Amino acid sequence: MKLSSVTSGKNNNYNLIRILAALAVLVGHSFALLKQPEPLGQDLGISLGSIAVDLFFIASGFLVTGSLLQRQNLQEYLLARALRIFPGLLVVLLLSVFVLGAVFTSLTLTAYYSHPQTYYYLHKCLTLVTGAAYYLPGVFESNPYKGAVNGSLWTMVYEVKMYIFLAIFWAVCRVSKNHGLLLFRRLILLLATGAGIFSLVHYFSSAEHSPADGLFFMFFSGAAYAVLKDKVQLSARLFWPLCLALLGSAMLNQQAFFLVYQVSLAYILFYLAYVPAGLIRKYNVLGDYSYGVYIYAFPVQQSLIALYPAISVAVLTLLSGAVTLMLAVLSWYLIEQPALAFKGRFVARRQSASSLAAHTAPPV
Template identity: 30%
Template sequence: MTATLATGAGPETDPLFGANYFTLLRWALALGVVIGHAFMITTGYEVTRIHEWTLSYLSVNGFFILSGLLISKSLNTRPQLLPYIISRLLRIAPALIVLLIALILFFGPVYGEKTGFDYLTQSEPWAYVAKTLAMGDPLGRPGGVFHASSDPHFNGALWTIRYEVLAYILAGAAFFVGVLRSARSVLIAFLLVQIMYLATPVLQQQNLSIPGGVISLLRFMSTFLMGMCLWYFPVLRHPPLWSLGCSVVLFAVFGWSFLGELFANIAIALIMMRAGLVRSANARIAKIPDYSYGIYIWHFPVMQSLAITFSLTNAPTLFLIGLPFIIIVSAISWHFVEKPSLKFKVRRIE
């Protein structure tokens, strides 16, 4: 029995199935990342932080929490393996491919150490494209792109995409083999991963070397599984104000501790549930186009280009000047790449 049937949730009783503000929340999370990266590009240090937890860091955690909830909903309401795989592929890959084409045809030739056609004769940019599509490490400046920046990376946001894809794979595999099909199993998985993640600083203090990729995987899987818990325990999607207030206070007071990120994630999850799942959502707000993925993957090279072209060294200025360009590019990505891809998914699979 799926969680939907077991809990009695459905379109008539749960705004998760109807009009909600999750798209607006994704916009907010994406813009949180943009603000943080505006500081990174201009100063190399993100000042928007609480207890050393930066706005961009917490925004990405919020993305993974929402993703865990929505992926659980998808798995339980449409438990078909092939549609699941193709849906995830079509959501991530098309816009990412277009971004990498833009690297080869525009960003690299204009802002690389070698410009014009000479940029295309180098092997490094092509290797970077292949590595990124294969979900390898996408950090770096292939062919010296944006070498004149104080933060010379082509795209400082792409590194989380591979963990998102890995979360899709692990969650889907666990669901279809019957491991993550109940509230109990999901809660146990969350607690185990969360404990392992909390233990990493302690182990590092004991001079045990833990690869950064493992730490990042535990971080994102813990947030993703927290989102899955929101599906399997519907009562958590309707938190009372006092619980939200308590979570915020706990983070404000103990955010410096080893439990700080956990308190932050709980607060983020509860805030998103209160703000996103309202009883009567405004139809216009609920139906705004989902530019969040486009904002997320395009903002970094767009701001890099503007910072170099116009010698922008002030983060708020870069953000304000860059935002219209980011939204325009993201709108093009949504209306001409992402949305048509999703329509293709529906036409072919359903």
């Protein structure tokens, strides 16, 4: 089946894939925050959490680019991205600064609330465009992973930047009214190809590289699939050989695994997102709790480590998973879902106004 034939609507497996990826990040951080080696990371050269983040970026690149191509409205695109990211983020930041920080700081409350770093953390993390802050004064200073309040935010800095880059590319290309859409599609393909080559060259060379290198490729490879969805065939004849190649390369060496991983991950993700059906789709009756899990897990884990310094990886994973999932459910129903509903109302009003204007316009 063509990828384009299954992408309309929300009857897919993205919610399930995203929650599993968010929980994988939580598991990976249980090792990292206790300074314990993660078995998968040692064997493959890439951690479980990093694989999960790559999946997030591929899916994000595909979905937001597809939405932009379908609606072709930059205002709607920017509003949708802002409403998906910032309402939930604002709440977790306020809780982190004014509740968690106050509980765990080694400073007096007066010193903590008057410290400039307290409010720097809040405004820096809320914008994300220029980076994130990770430390609140006196908080988690005795933890093995000293001081970091919410290390997961580093990937969100890059995700927001990808959204902005995509918007800029769209705006620039659309200056050409006749060929703007074609230019945009070609630019996406060029960026994905260039980012892939850049990522491979840096991996196989001794040059230092930023974590953003791989994320840029993952995002724009997802975007490239959105551009090429009329040409991509989702087939078990390709899916299973790619899975076998990934497994075989993992048994060979880290370099072989990285190469196959870069080439195959996006296709494997889209196959799993759209082809398996039936009972697995029942998960969609639940909400999309993945974002809440992602933004709450790290501070929850750091809090548990501060309370129970001798906690094991297994116990930390189970306890933080339970607490984080509860917070994620509350975030979805009280914050994220109402914010997304506002986007729907905005789009409906805009379409209604456009329709009214078209019907009342004087004849030419």
